[in-house]
Amino acid sequence: xxxxxxxxxxxxxxxxxxxxxxxxxxxxxxxxxxxxxxxxxxxxxxxxxxxxxxxxxxxxxxxxxxxxxxxxxxxxxxxxxxxxxxxxxxxxxxxxxxxxxxxxxxxxxxxxxxxxxxxxxxxxxxxxxxxxxxxxxxxxxxxxxxxxxxxxxxxxxxxxxxxxxxxxxxxxxxxxxxxxxxxxxxxxxxxxxxxxxxxxxxxxxxxxxxxxxxxxxxxxxxxxxxxxxxxxxxxxxxxxxxxxxxxxxxxxxxxxxxxxxxxxxxxxxxxxxxxxxxxxxxxxxxxxxxxxxxxxxxxxxxxxxxxxxxxxxxxxxxxxxxxxxxxxxxxxxxxxxxxxxxxxxxxxxxxxxxxxxxxxxxxxxxxxxxxxxx
Amino acid sequence: xxxxxxxxxxxxxxxxxxxxxxxxxxxxxxxxxxxxxxxxxxxxxxxxxxxxxxxxxxxxxxxxxxxxxxxxxxxxxxxxxxxxxxxxxxxxxxxxxxxxxxxxxxxxxxxxxxxxxxxxxxxxxxxxxxxxxxxxxxxxxxxxxxxxxxxxxxxxxxxxxxxxxxxxxxxxxxxxxxxxxxxxxxxxxxxxxxxxxxxxxxxxxxxxxxxxxxxxxxxxxxxxxxxxxxxxxxxxxxxxxxxxxxxxxxxxxxxxxxxxxxxxxxxxxxxxxxxxxxxxxxxxxxxxxxxxxxxxxxxxxxxxxxxxxx
Numbered sequence: 068x069x070x071x072x073x074x075x076x077x078x079x080x081x082x083x084x085x086x087x088x089x090x091x092x093x094x095x096x097x098x099x100x101x102x103x104x105x106x107x108x109x110x111x112x113x114x115x116x117x118x119x120x121x122x123x124x125x126x127x128x129x130x131x132x133x134x135x136x137x138x139x140x141x142x143x144x145x146x147x148x149x150x151x152x153x154x155x156x157x158x159x160x161x162x163x164x165x166x167x168x169x170x171x172x173x174x175x176x177x178x179x180x181x182x183x184x185x186x187x188x189x190x191x192x193x194x195x196x197x198x199x200x201x202x203x204x205x206x207x208x209x210x211x212x213x214x215x216x217x218x219x220x221x222x223x224x225x226x227x228x229x230x231x232x233x234x235x236x237x238x239x240x241x242x243x244x245x246x247x248x249x250x251x252x253x254x255x256x257x258x259x260x261x262x263x264x265x266x267x268x269x270x271x272x273x274x275x276x277x278x279x280x281x282x283x284x285x286x287x288x289x290x291x292x293x294x295x296x297x298x299x300x301x302x303x304x305x306x307x308x309x310x311x312x313x314x315x316x317x318x319x320x321x322x323x324x325x326x327x328x329x330x331x332x333x334x335x336x337x338x339x340x341x342x343x344x345x346x347x348x349x350x351x352x353x354x355x356x357x358x359x360x361x362x363x364x365x366x367x368x369x370x371x372x373x374x375x376x377x378x379x380x381x382x383x384x385x386x387x388x389x390x391x392x393x394x395x396x397x398x399x400x401x402x403x404x405x406x407x408x409x410x411x412x413x414x415x416x417x418x419x420x421x422x423x424x425x426x427x428x429x430x431x432x433x434x435x436x437x438x439x440x441x
Numbered sequence: 442x443x444x445x446x447x448x449x450x451x452x453x454x455x456x457x458x459x460x461x462x463x464x465x466x467x468x469x470x471x472x473x474x475x476x477x478x479x480x481x482x483x484x485x486x487x488x489x490x491x492x493x494x495x496x497x498x499x500x501x502x503x504x505x506x507x508x509x510x511x512x513x514x515x516x517x518x519x520x521x522x523x524x525x526x527x528x529x530x531x532x533x534x535x536x537x538x539x540x541x542x543x544x545x546x547x548x549x550x551x552x553x554x555x556x557x558x559x560x561x562x563x564x565x566x567x568x569x570x571x572x573x574x575x576x577x578x579x580x581x582x583x584x585x586x587x588x589x590x591x592x593x594x595x596x597x598x599x600x601x602x603x604x605x606x607x608x609x610x611x612x613x614x615x616x617x618x619x620x621x622x623x624x625x626x627x628x629x630x631x632x633x634x635x636x637x638x639x640x641x642x643x644x645x646x647x648x649x650x651x652x653x654x655x656x657x658x659x660x661x662x663x664x665x666x667x668x669x670x671x672x673x674x675x676x677x678x679x680x681x682x683x684x685x686x687x688x689x690x691x692x693x694x695x696x697x698x699x700x701x702x703x704x705x706x707x708x709x710x711x712x713x714x715x716x717x718x719x720x721x722x723x724x725x726x727x728x729x730x731x732x733x734x735x736x737x738x739x740x741x742x743x744x745x746x747x748x749x750x751x
Contacts, residue, residue, distance in 0.1 A: 069544075070544070070545060070547075073541060073544040073545060074545075077530070077533070077537075077541050080533060080537065081530065081532050081533065084532050084533075085532065275528055275530075275531065276524055276526045276527070276528025277528050277529065277530055279494060279524055279528060280522075280524070280528045280529065280542075280589075281545070282494055283492050283493070283494065283517050283520070283522045284517060284542065284545040284546055285514045285517045285518045285545075285546065285547065286545055287514075
């Protein structure tokens, strides 16, 4: 065991000697969390909106006021000429144009259904859908507050007179995606650190010839492997804690569940990534090759994890493939613990899947590594 | 304690390529044994197998009482191996590299300072102890590598071209260290492409294409050069070589700097050759008989080998 300690000690000396490594370990995650936590978002805000009111009645003005004051919209102009609305859209000056036609109040008071027109920049279909959702929400609130309160209207009449807006897309506008994305980022950063550093760490020793020098010492191959993975596992855990602190300070998102449970699950997950790192080192002769292979696996790992694309939206065959992706399970576990505070009892299927993967990948990698050594 | 190294009938292939075939050699305890031969002769493969980094396809290799096939860890703890390429941690200091290998070789903690002091004495690296290994000169790197190889007091040293790419002064210094180690009873097996270094060995094996062409004391090996050897200095090596190659009595012509070495069958007189070359070059030339060097022997044996093959 002493030998393992010496190897670990050496590894840490090398890590802390290198400014680049310190940057990779401590500065890069901060930047990633800061930038990606804000950038990878599905919220749509600051939509530029141009308004047109042809009715100019108290009722139309109230609706206009509500639209203009929404936190999602920035009113850039109240236009008098309906024909000019399309120009704002053409010049990309507005994402959204809202027009209240003449006779709006009259339609409310009479029994015919009043209408509001919304023109949305549909280039980005997703954002357009969300924008329309905001409008729908505001109009609905307006319905409830104004029309339903109108005295003297019979119930059946109320139903008819409500302003109707038919949204073509629907997306929950109140989803705060940052809360959802950040735990995912922890999984991704942890994967990068452990897979890349382990794989490249071993291949680097191959490249400079020190692996051979180690081999002629009396240390055993399991000691060598432990000496290589313990440092990166420890760094992985330090990384998780650093990220949790960053996330709390920057976004005010704390861990809802148990932190020991989160670290325990991370430990299981790291088994897989370290195994993958060792495996990569057995198929690479140079650090460039190791980097390439690591990226190859990472791309699949990230894209098929449900981080960007919901797994339910994938074709069935691909969905089956995602079951082979440990990141998929870890992502679920992290979000459950982080956001919902779920206890282990609810996470057993994912936990067992990760244990099975971890043991399989790790064992195979180690066996392959040992075969390569002699 | 000095240990012998015995190799018998050792063969090793990489796929289709036979790197070493049926190699045998006996290195006596405390001997300084040289392996000489061109790149691809099988020197590195032999050495890597000696230190258990490779497994022999067939044959038996033993160091002292230990068999390389079955006593891997025992051999690793008594052998010091220095690969051809510098392979220490460039981002650790000299001192850290030494400590690290001392630890891995289970050198007792209280013993380490003494060992380091002794190694520093001959390597004269002490004043650079805190310098990173990556920032050392070629000669210093080799001395550090040798020091790391010696930290566990090995009985047998295996050095693969330790002085390739090292300046002449450092080379000389390095060989003085080897001579000192030999006096302490360390068995040393060293490969080198330099013939002057081969002369410093007790015995050498000349290797070519995975086989030993000849083995023995360096001065005995020169006796293996049966043909007479003449040296000829002309201003024009190219045409001299050309003219001589056409002569039926000439066995081989080899350029050596500004002269050519001409091997001629023992019973032939040099007079006729002299007149042929003089006639062709249209000036007087004189052939000077010389004693063959190890290099001449090597070339002669390789040529002979390829003639036998053909």
